[in-house]
Amino acid sequence: MIRWWLYCVCALILAMVVVGGATRLTESGLSITEWKPIHGVIPPLSEAEWEEELEKYRQIPEYQLINKGMSLEEFKFIFWWEWGHRQLGRFIGIAYFVPMVVFWAAGRIEPWLKPRLLLGLALGGLQGFVGWWMVASGLVDRVDVSQYRLATHLTLALIIFAYLFWIARRLSPLADAVPEEQARLSGLSTLLLCFVFLQMFLGGLVAGLNAGFTFNTWPLMDGQFIPDGLLMMQPVWLNLFENVLTVQFQHRMTAYLLIVLGLFLMLSTFRVSKRSELRRAGAHVAAFILLQAVIGILTLIWQVPLSIALVHQGFAVFVLAASVDHLAVLKGAYPIRNT
Secondary structure, eight states, X not given: OHHHHHHHHHHHHHHHHHHHHHHHHTTOTTSOOSXXXXXXXXXXXXXXXXXXXXXXXXXXXXXXXXXXXXXXXXXXXXXHHHHHHHHHHHHHHHHHHHHHHHHHHTTOSOTTTHHHHHHHHHHHHHHXXXXXXXXXXXXXXXXXOOHHHHHHHHHHHHHHHHHHHHHHHHTSOOOOOOHHHHHHHHHHHHHHHHHHHHHHHHHHHHHHTTGGGSOOOSSOBTTBSSOTTTTOSSSGGGHHHHOHHHHHHHHHHHHHHHHHHHHHHHHHHHHHOOOHHHHHHHHHHHHHHHXXXXXXXXXXXXXXXXXXXXXXXXXXXXXXXXXXXXXXXXXXXXXXXXX
């Protein structure tokens, strides 16, 4: 029951990633200018309350410099996206906290598992704070949120997903770890997982800078595989985070590297292990990475249509899940403990 509860929370986080992507792509994230963890559950219920919310939005740079003259109906469209995003976040918190309390009170949670679940709860609370920290960056002196904070917000959501999925997967009846498999594959599997997280952070930077709307050709960028202008900003390190060309380029290059790592992990798994479960996990990693690369290319060359862009962002979670799954199968189920 605990395992399937955690899987359900992971599914909700997947939905949150997709809704968050839609909120970003519809430029809705700054439509609610206040953080009201309790009172924010209730949306405007009258015309006067809607006008009040719109008036608050009129005070920020995004309205004044980009959306000046926006009608109330247009404002409602972006408001509902952000409101829905926040409500889903609240629902995930309830869906995690309430069952945990029930399982805990019923004595269904072993002592060794309790601190792990409490850490998941703490990460969820931190994510709520990071979400507002991100929104606050776009309310003064900017017309959008900081790409640094957006990438941090997205990456933390994926860390929470991976953490809970790791616990749930290792609560499954997996076969015991094989020392030879672990010795030969765990380093490579861990390395791939690290690069998956790096690629997702880079994807957050791409989203934060709207870099996907530029250089919409593949495999060349601006007519070159390695384009000019990658290091035009000073200091040089700034290009990695703020140069639109460089940010998209490094996202592309990391994707190529992940394809190589994914295929190498699959082939290594097939060579080292005879276990069908581990072989299947390795095949999933390679197949999901290849499919995600195709979706990413289509997103780019079609100039980021909302539907395909959301598929790209959502399917990234499946790539992450496959990467965690391979490592979990390699590690085996949690040992049974009597304390």
